[in-house]
Amino acid sequence: MIRTFFAGLTPSYILLVLSSVAPIFIVATIQGGLSTVLLIALSISLVICLIGSILVAGRIGQSLDRIERVTQRFAEGDLTARVYPPRLSQLVDLSQSFNTMASLIQKRLERLRLLSAEQDAILRSMVEGVVTVDSDGRIKRVNQAARVLLDISLEECENRLVPEVIHHAGLQRVISRVMHSPEASSEVITIHGIDEKVLEVYASPLIQEGSTSTGTLFVFHDKTQIQRLEHVRTDFVANVSHELRTPITSIKGFVETLLDGAMHEPESLKKFLGIIGRHADRLNEIVSDLLTLAQLEARGERGQLEFESCAVEEIVLAAVEACAHRASERGTLVHIQEASGYKVMAKPNLIEQALVNLIDNAIKYSDPSSTVEIKVEQMDGFIRIAVVDTGPGIEKQHLTRLFERFYRIDQGRSRQIGGTGLGLSIVKHIAQVHGGRVEVASIPGSGTTFSLLLKA
Helix, strand or coil: CHHHHHHCCCHHHHHHHHHHHHHHHHHHHHHHCCCHHHHHHHHHHHHHHHHHHHHHHHHHHHHHHHHHHHHHHHHCCCCCCCCCCCCCHHHHHHHHHHHHHHHHHHHHHHHHHHHHHHHHHHHHHCCCEEEEEECCCEEEEECHHHHHHHCCCHHHHCCCEHHHHCCCHHHHHHHHHHHCCCCCEEEEEEECCCCCEEEEEEEEEEEECCCEEEEEEEEEEECHHHHHHHHHHHHHHHHHHHHHHHHHHHHHHHHHHHHCCHHHCHHHHHHHHHHHHHHHHHHHHHHHHHHHHHHHHHHHHHCCCCCEEEEHHHHHHHHHHHCHHHHHHHCCEEEECCCCCCEEEECHHHHHHHHHHHHHHHHHHCCCCCEEEEEEEEECCEEEEEEECCCCCCCHHHHCCCCCCCCCCCHHHHHHHCCCCCHHHHHHHHHHHCCCEEEEEEECCCEEEEEEEEEC
16 A cells, blocks of 8 residues: 555656645745745755655655565565565565564474474384375375275375275275264274285374364274284194193093003003003103294394304204104105205204204105105305105195194194194294294195295
């Protein structure tokens, strides 16, 4: 408004005003009897005022033009622009206010940018999936973990309705129900598919000031691994109870039979004591293997193992020698391919134990008079020791669970052949404490290959 007023003070306008006012003063001067000198002085004063007004109006107009240009840059998002202090003191405060306002806005926007970047970094680093949905049911934000868990892409979910993006009926029902609830809630659901997932869904309304809900926050926690470990724990407790109860029950039964009078029969006494001895040996093997597993886990967690440079060939030969008696009983040939020249940093007795377990299994599950191959090679920074048998092979659905404690493919045959059901689990833990791993590949009817991989 100020600028508009001064912009209207054009020279023509001022001359018009003065030309209108001057005759009045002249008439008044003549009528009042004033001298000609006074008239001339008045005219000169008016001319000076006219020139001063023009100059002041020009300066004010220029200053306002500069302020206008700066405000236009503000509107375009450039908050670095500043209004230079004008020469007119009347506009100094105005220009300073503009500059202060721009500086404050710039600082606040920078703070908001940093907060937004920090929030994005937090969401990206979270293992939990985070999804925000507005009050209309449209997805507003999805972090990377949620996109992986729900198998959706960023492009297909932004500002889309939940049913258009999430196609799992159970998950849709949960989201729809909690969206209209004023309280936080959680629920566990299972998503079936190629890879079954167990998700815990936590939902909470997004409340702003004034108790107004603007949407809902969903947090998805992947409990698949926890659920699987819980099943493994349950199976382990059931299996160890069964494995221990079976020999204990047999021992108790035969002891009671002996106490009932069978001990006075030499043949029965010898037979029953032999059975009791075998079951006692089995109990001892189970307890020994469980202690071995516990020690491996404890040492691995505490990092107490001290490794030394070992020749792989020597360890393989020692393991084969330990299995020679069983191989001879079944007429199995254990053939070692070239294994010289390879060295690993390891505890040799533990690696030997792992290989004994693998070779012993290969002999037990292969046909009599068959051949078990042991191959050693270096690949991708690891020394690979493979034990290859020609047994019946293993169905694919069993492969992922082979290394669980007490897991057996064929319960009846496994007990008939012998073993505690802990051998492969021990192999896995030995590999892990050495920073390696154990792998299995099998084709039903064509045999199985177990590979122990150790860091070269």
